[in-house]
Amino acid sequence: MRGDPRSASARWSAGRAERIPQWQTTRLRGEDRVAIACSQSGWAAVNPAPTQRSDLASADLEYPLDLGLIATSPAHPRDQARMMVFHRESGQVEHQKVADLPQYLAPGSKMVVNETRVAPLRFLARRISDGREASGLFLSRAQQGRWLAMLKGSKRFRSGDELELMAPHGASDRGGGGDRITLHARRDLHWEVVFHSAEDSLIVLERSGYTPLPPYILQARQRAHSGEPDEGRDRSEYQTVFARASELPSCAAPTAGLHFTDQLLTAIASRGVERVAIELQVGTGTFRPVEAAMLSGHPMHHEQCRVSARNLLALTAWKRDASLVVGTTSVRLLESLPSPIPSQFFETARSMVATGSPDAAAMDFVTNILITPGFDFQWTNRLLTNFHLPRSTLLALVGALVGLDQLKELYAIAAAERYRFYSFGDAMLILP
Numbered sequence: 001m002r003g004d005p006r007s008a009s010a011r012w013s014a015g016r017a018e019r020i021p022q023w024q025t026t027r028l029r030g031e032d033r034v035a036i037a038c039s040q041s042g043w044a045a046v047n048p049a050p051t052q053r054s055d056l057a058s059a060d061l062e063y064p065l066d067l068g069l070i071a072t073s074p075a076h077p078r079d080q081a082r083m084m085v086f087h088r089e090s091g092q093v094e095h096q097k098v099a100d101l102p103q104y105l106a107p108g109s110k111m112v113v114n115e116t117r118v119a120p121l122r123f124l125a126r127r128i129s130d131g132r133e134a135s136g137l138f139l140s141r142a143q144q145g146r147w148l149a150m151l152k153g154s155k156r157f158r159s160g161d162e163l164e165l166m167a168p169h170g171a172s173d174r175g176g177g178g179d180r181i182t183l184h185a186r187r188d189l190h191w192e193v194v195f196h197s198a199e200d201s202l203i204v205l206e207r208s209g210y211t212p213l214p215p216y217i218l219q220a221r222q223r224a225h226s227g228e229p230d231e232g233r234d235r236s237e238y239q240t241v242f243a244r245a246s247e248l249p250s251c252a253a254p255t256a257g258l259h260f261t262d263q264l265l266t267a268i269a270s271r272g273v274e275r276v277a278i279e280l281q282v283g284t285g286t287f288r289p290v291e292a293a294m295l296s297g298h299p300m301h302h303e304q305c306r307v308s309a310r311n312l313l314a315l316t317a318w319k320r321d322a323s324l325v326v327g328t329t330s331v332r333l334l335e336s337l338p339s340p341i342p343s344q345f346f347e348t349a350r351s352m353v354a355t356g357s358p359d360a361a362a363m364d365f366v367t368n369i370l371i372t373p374g375f376d377f378q379w380t381n382r383l384l385t386n387f388h389l390p391r392s393t394l395l396a397l398v399g400a401l402v403g404l405d406q407l408k409e410l411y412a413i414a415a416a417e418r419y420r421f422y423s424f425g426d427a428m429l430i431l432p
Contacts, residue, residue: 002307005319012330013312017159020217027253027305032141033278039127039299046081047295055294055295055296056294056295056296056372056373056396056404057293057294057295057334058290058291058292058293058294058295058298058391058431059293060404061290061295061390061391061392061395061396061399061404062390062391063390063408063411063412064415065086065119065390065411065421066304066404066415067220067223069415069419069420069421069425070187070216070217070220070420070421070422070425071217071220071420071421071422071423071424071425072217072221072224072226072424073237073424074237074258074259074424075098075186075259075426076372077261077263078098078258078259078260078261079097079098079099079101079245079259079260079261079263079264080097080098080099081097081098081145081259081425081426081427082096082097082098082419082420082426082427083095083096083097083098083100083101083259083426083427083428083429084410084413084414084427084428084429085104085418085428085429085431086402086428086429086430086431087412087431087432088291088402088430088431088432089110089432090317091097093378093410093413095396095417096395096429098260098264098427099264101264101268101429102264102268102270102271102273102332102432103162104269104324104429105268105271105273105324106211106273106322107271107272107273108272108273108322109269109273109274109319109322109323109324109380110273110274110276110315110317110318110323110324110378111208111273111274111275111276111316111323111324111326112121112276112277112323112324112325112326112330112334113240113257113260113275113276113277113278113326113327113330114240114254114255114257114277114278114279114280114282114326114327114329114330114333115240115242115243115244115277115278115279116205116243116244116246116248116249116250116279116280116281116282116329117239117243117245117249117250118210118211118212118238118239118243118249118250118251118253118282119202119205119206119209119249119250119251120205120206120208120210120211120212120231120235121137121138121139121205121209121212121249122135122136122137122138122210122211122213122251122286123135123136123137123138123149123165123166123205123208123209123210124165124166124210125163125164125165125166126161126163126164126166126253127157127162127163128161128164128180128238129161129162129276131333132156133166134151134152134153134157135151135152136149136151136152136191136374137149137150137212137251138193138205138209138251139190139251139283139284139318139382140283141201141247142192144200144201145194145197145198145201145203146184146192146193146194147156147193147195148187148190148191148192148193149190149191149192149232150189150190150191150284151183151191153424154190154191157183157191158182158183159183159185159186159259160182161182161183161409162180162181162182163181163182163183164178164180165180165204165208165209165273166183166208167179167180167207167208168208168210168229168231171232173198175241178201179197179204179207179208180195180196181193181195181196182194182195182196185288195377202249204283207402208278210231210234210237211231211234211235212251212252213234213238213423214252214422216422216423217279217422217423219326221332229230230397232393234366237258237424238253238258238423239253239258240253240258240260241260241261241262241276242257242260242265242277244279246279246306247421248281248304248306249281250281250282250283251282251283251284252283252284252286252423253282253423254280254282254327254329254330255327255386255422255423255424256326256328256385256386256427257326257327257423258423259384259427273324274310274314276314276315277308277311277386278306278311278330278334279305279306279307279333280303280304280305280329280330280332280333280367281304281305282303282329283301283302283303284301285300285301285302285303286301286329286393286394287341287389287392287393288392288393289389289392290391290392290393290396291391293377295370295372295393295396298370298393300368300369300370300393301368302366302367302368302392303329303332303366303367303368303399304364304365305336305363305364305365305366305367306361306364306365307333307361307362307363307365308358308359308360308361309348309352309353309357309358309359309360309362310349310353310358311363312341312345312346312349312362312363313346313349313350313353315341316346317410318379319430320377320378320379320380320381321382323375323381323382323383323385324381324382324383324384325379325380325382325383326381326383326384327384327385328385328388328394328397331371331379331380331397332367332369332371332397333347333367334378334379334380334381335369335371335375335378335379336365336369337363337379338377339378339379345362345363348362349362361398370393370396371393371396371397371400372396372397372399372400373396373399373400373404374400374401375400377400377401380401380429381432382429382430382432383398383401383430384427384428384429384430385398385427385430386421386422386423386426386428387411387414387419387420387421387422387425387428388422388429389422398428398430401430402430409429414426414428
């Protein structure tokens with residue numbers, strides 16, 4: 001099944017519009033739509049979300065894996081992770097290191113990375129009234145001091161319960177310990193919580209929160225008896241070297257970006273490759289398995305996206321066949337953009353740069369794009385990615401680029417060669 005058969009220009013309608021306050025997904029004639037705006041001018045375009053639905057069975061996204069291949073920590077140094085290189089046209093497979101990546105990049109090309117920053121959004125707490133312990137994850141900030149949170153064992157708690165955050169070991173040196181939240185109200189399966197501190201809640205979480213490592217890493221560590229948790233190590237390892245502080249914190253890392261070191265970035269730049277940074281706020285939906293019998297029945301998650309004026313202008317000379325996209329989150333953002341991008345966006349971006357705001361958001365939108373086999377890629381032809389979970393939308397995305405049967409063959413080769421899988425695992429470079 002192909003993506004939207006209409007041309008990009010037909011799919012996007014541009015014109016003057018009122019400033020959209022929160023850039024939330026809107027409902028228009030029963031279709032999910034994405035609002036995108038040039039934030040300073042108020043110019044906006046409304047785009048039917050470029051989400052296609054597939055008749056692919058979720059069972060087709062299964063593959064066998066030895067649990068011992070799930071990586072519990074990154075390679076040291078990171079760019080010494082192994083890298084399977086697959087040439088789609090010839091079918092050739094090479095076994096390299098991520099440090100060898102520069103030799104596959106053409107001078108004058110571009111490399112897109114997701115610079116989102118992972119925040120310590122996982123929490124452990126105890127109820128003040130009786131000491132009952134709780135754990136959960138802060139999902140999104142509703143407003144200053146208020147968050148939507150997922151709470152394990154939620155039914156045992158009530159509105160008005162006051163919880164004390166149990167800071168990581170050693171956090172007292174940073175002023176951690178004693179921070180409190182109140183469960184304000186239920187919001188479907190989640191809670192709206194209120195921070196007691198007048199400080200910015202992200203500052204509170206820096207001292208009292210935990211790195212939101214994926215459950216499969218924590219489970220693999222338990223199986224391997226990896227020893228006591230080390231929050232300081234986790235915060236360092238589960239963060240890209242190019243992560244940028246933002247009011248859009250992620251609860252998962254763009255894992256293909258974890259392979260980069262400062263030395264590797266320098267080597268890539270020395271080849272004349274321009275790094276273009278975009279921002280997609282990675283949510284828990286990225287780990288959500290496809291539980292429906294058919295992929296068409298999977299409720300796709302929504303993620304906030306931003307492109308600064310400076311980096312939007314860097315996309316003006318995008319060469320799809322030569323440029324590299326790093327990670328599936330970068331693919332999701334790029335493939336949510338119109339192709340070509342309407343000229344009004346570039347005009348506004350140039351104005352923002354000229355007036356001293358190159359890092360302000362020139363595009364700010366929400367996407368729930370679902371990329372499955374048959375998708376018509378407009379921006380992506382070269383991809384650096386990890387080895388993904390079965391029954392995941394990430395696996396479907398990569399399968400859309402290389403073919404699902406071919407991808408399973410490559411995964412079988414990777415398993416036989418003892419590549420490491422998932423977030424801290426090895427890499428795959430997909431070339432034309």
